[in-house]
Structures are given as C-alpha cells and as structure tokens.
Amino acid sequence: MTKKDDFDLMLFLPYLLNQAAEECSVSFQQHYKDKYNMLRTEWRVLFHLGYYGDMTAREICNRSKLHKTKVSRAVASLQKRRFLTREKLPHDRRSEVLKLSPAGVAAYRDLRESALSYDQDVTKDFSKPEVDALRQALLKLARL
Numbered sequence: 001m002t003k004k005d006d007f008d009l010m011l012f013l014p015y016l017l018n019q020a021a022e023e024c025s026v027s028f029q030q031h032y033k034d035k036y037n038m039l040r041t042e043w044r045v046l047f048h049l050g051y052y053g054d055m056t057a058r059e060i061c062n063r064s065k066l067h068k069t070k071v072s073r074a075v076a077s078l079q080k081r082r083f084l085t086r087e088k089l090p091h092d093r094r095s096e097v098l099k100l101s102p103a104g105v106a107a108y109r110d111l112r113e114s115a116l117s118y119d120q121d122v123t124k125d126f127s128k129p130e131v132d133a134l135r136q137a138l139l140k141l142a143r144l
Helices: 013-036 040-052 057-064 068-080 102-122 128-141
Strands: 084-089 092-100
Touching: 013 040, 013 102, 040 057, 040 068, 040 084, 040 092, 040 102, 057 068, 057 092, 068 084, 092 102
Parallel strands: none
Antiparallel strands: 084 092
C-alpha cells in the first residue's frame, strides 16, 4: 500500500494513545479476569472504591470518565458477587453510597499488588526520567 499524503496515522497522538492504552489494558486484564472473573469496568469501579473510599456511582462516573450505564452494570455485578454494598443516602433517597465489602477490600488489595507489579513490568524498558516525563505528559493530557 502506498502512502497518499503526509499524514502518519501511526504518529497521530489520539490513535497512538488509544493503541498504547488498549495494549496495556488487555495485558493487565489477565490479572483481574483470570482470578476474579471481572470485566474491565468492574475492576475500575473496584479500584475507585479501594483507592478513594466510599463513593456514589455518579462520583465514580465523574472520576473514571465511564458512562453511567456501564458503572451501573458493574456495580450490580460487584454487588451480586458480594464485593460491594449499597446504602441509601439519608438526605437523598435516590442516591446510594457504595462501599467495598470485606471480600471487595481483599480483592482490591490483591489486585493492587498485581497492578503495582504490572506497572513496573510495563515501564521496565524506560529510564526513570522517561517514566516520569511520560506520567507527567499523560496527566496533563488527561487534565488531572
């Protein structure tokens, strides 16, 4: 196939970021899928609750940039498997605070160790300044 213009898809930043994110995400998926049979959204909800503490589904949506339907399905699945509990807020009966159960805390701690190890493995071919620069650039792009 011949190149028709000077646009290089492989260097187009949104495409490149998506490819890198998907590669990392699919590789890490083995850890939470094999051991806990979780989907990507489920582990993200679990990690938000493990890292930030009790939250509403809306707060998880805002922080994770996940659609409310996906978060709702993940919450239902995690609750069914007893990784989290829901408690109505007294001042707003339409909202619920989500809390990790003891099983959820244990799964979070276990997967957190896997995540730390995976993160080291992903960055093993980079120097510390390269890793620091990459993290700073991604934080800036993500507006965090």
